[in-house]
Amino acid sequence: MRRKIGVTFVCALIAAAYAIWILPRELGSGIKTLKEDQWASIEITLARSSAVQVEYELTSGPAVDVYVLSEADMNRWRTLVSKNQVALIDGWKYYKHLSFEGLSVSYTSEWVKLEKGKHFLLIDNTDSGATMPPMNFHDDVATVAYTVRARLAT
Numbered sequence: 809m810r811r812k813i814g815v816t817f818v819c820a821l822i823a824a825a826y827a828i829w830i831l832p833r834e835l836g837s838g839i840k841t842l843k844e845d846q847w848a849s850i851e852i853t854l855a856r857s858s859a860v861q862v863e864y865e866l867t868s869g870p871a872v873d874v875y876v877l878s879e880a881d882m883n884r885w886r887t888l889v890s891k892n893q894v895a896l897i898d899g900w901k902y903y904k905h906l907s908f909e910g911l912s913v914s915y916t917s918e919w920v921k922l923e924k925g926k927h928f929l930l931i932d933n934t935d936s937g938a939t940m941p942p943m944n945f946h947d948d949v950a951t952v953a954y955t956v957r958a959r960l961a962t
């Protein structure tokens with residue numbers, strides 16, 4: 809009887825560890841509504857190296873750019889955009905397989921390994937990224953739903 813309880817306990821521990829470390833967990837989700845010439849960033853903090861997947865859906869408005877950046881590149885973005893130095897953004901670094909330029913419907917990325925630390929999801933409805941809002945003298949508001957998931961990196 810004790811052996812059966814011990815085996816059951818070990819199996820429960822293995823199942824719990826599997827659920828915690830192997831199964832994807834949601835790190836964040838939400839909806840961002842951005843007026844024309846606005847951008848928003850969402851912090852993604854990883855306690856350890858993890859495989860990350862993002863899902864984006866443009867629910868209304870013009871196409872936008874969505875990027876996942878390191879903390880250093882997010883700081884660079886903030887500096888360049890605040891100084892209106894858009895031309896200097898060319899050649900900046902972002903996680904290409906987690907990002908999508910010109911999002912007009914929806915996108916789900918593959919799983920990409922990121923190192924532990926702070927990363928940022930950037931949603932851009934400005935002319936600073938690859939895609940620009942229409943030049944029609946209207947405030948072209950874009951609404952984007954996002955979900956960020958992580959699992960143990962393999």
